[in-house]
Amino acid sequence: MIAFEHVGKRYGGRFEALANIDFRVRRGEMVFLTGHSGAGKSSLLRLVMRLERPSRGRVMVAGHDIDRLHHSQVPFYRRQIGVVFQDHQLLFDRSIYHNVALPLEIQGIEPREAARRVRASLDKVGLLHREKALPIELSSGEQQRVGIARAVVSTPALLLADEPTGNLDPQLSADIMALFEDFNRIGTTVMVASHDLALIARLRHRVLRLSDGRLVADEEAA
Numbered sequence: 001m002i003a004f005e006h007v008g009k010r011y012g013g014r015f016e017a018l019a020n021i022d023f024r025v026r027r028g029e030m031v032f033l034t035g036h037s038g039a040g041k042s043s044l045l046r047l048v049m050r051l052e053r054p055s056r057g058r059v060m061v062a063g064h065d066i067d068r069l070h071h072s073q074v075p076f077y078r079r080q081i082g083v084v085f086q087d088h089q090l091l092f093d094r095s096i097y098h099n100v101a102l103p104l105e106i107q108g109i110e111p112r113e114a115a116r117r118v119r120a121s122l123d124k125v126g127l128l129h130r131e132k133a134l135p136i137e138l139s140s141g142e143q144q145r146v147g148i149a150r151a152v153v154s155t156p157a158l159l160l161a162d163e164p165t166g167n168l169d170p171q172l173s174a175d176i177m178a179l180f181e182d183f184n185r186i187g188t189t190v191m192v193a194s195h196d197l198a199l200i201a202r203l204r205h206r207v208l209r210l211s212d213g214r215l216v217a218d219e220e221a222a
């Protein structure tokens, strides 16, 4: 699903944020990406989303060298990927329902079909009963679950998350990770950047560890 082939990323032509990164993630795998602050986790995820382009090497996603996408194809490419951020980036003047519906509106999905998908997504994260609420009325854990519902509403084959449990307490963090595992179980390829080593160790998935822009460990699930 994802292949990094000797990928390097320099910012401003000088600073080397990633060097010689080489790994593959199989379709249907769930992988954690870990490493100290500044190790390059976000940069790696941004390369997969094609928000950044590699300075060296190739990033292949679903068999395509994504650097070769024409710029007109990039929005379509990004819509195939579900993304969850730490600061869930909800629109605070829209209801929970309309936040989750947004990707479907952009794709021009017919409203009745969109409603069915939005409700299925909200049900999956346990928030169907809050569909009319505004984000401000929800706890931060609930807001994060809305972000996840929005990321999966288009049933993406690939789900990326950047520190999705950053601000949450241990129980809520475990709940969020369990949701990712649920999506992985139904076939979604999942890649989660996290520095929560205790949580990662309990979950028994493959771990890619970055340090100073290098891939220093690739540990298969125990």
Ligand SMILES: Nc1ncnc2c1ncn2[C@@H]1O[C@H](COP(=O)(O)OP(=O)(O)OP(=O)(O)O)[C@@H](O)[C@H]1O
Binding pocket: 011, 012, 015, 017, 035, 036, 037, 038, 039, 040, 041, 042, 043, 044
């Ligand atoms: N747009 C940019 N321009 C210049 N330098 C950048 C840019 N984005 C990231 N960097 C630098 O690249 C390095 C890797 O950053 P990155 O955000 O990928 O790390 P990270 O592992 O996600 O860290 P954190 O856990 O703190 O978010 C850092 O030293 C950072 O300062």
